[in-house]
Amino acid sequence: MLANPPVLAADPGIGGGLIQLLPFVLIFGIFYFLLILPQQRQRRKVQEMLANLKTGDRVITSGGIYGTIVGFRDTNVVQLQVASQIKIDVARSAIASLQAPEGGSGSPSGREAGKGEATGKGKK
Secondary structure, three states, X not given: OOOOOOOXXXXXXXXXXXHHHHHHHHHHXXXXXXXXXXXXXXXXXXXXXXXXXXXXXXXXXXXXXXXEEEEEOOOOEEEEEEEOOEEEEEEHHHEEEEOOOOOOOOXXXXXXXXXXXXXXXXXX
């Protein structure tokens, strides 16, 4: 008995396989540049900010507490003064951002508010 090998459909070849993977590669590339890369940059920026904290910095915690750093208890614990004679300990990772200096003219919200009032478009 002679067994004939099964007849297969036309083999698309190596080029056909690559063309089928092209949409997946393009989707991954779009996700990388629009989602993954900006998130890595933001994480790196936050880690740098947390590493450069020093006594006297005014900060905002992720819970919305404003305070001034008065000390460091541990590598992961920061002591904040939130009012006169009131100090709290928070995790370093709970600090969301640095607050702009009070005397500085670099406040973005201050520029916007001043711009709106100067043009007569302020709140009524």
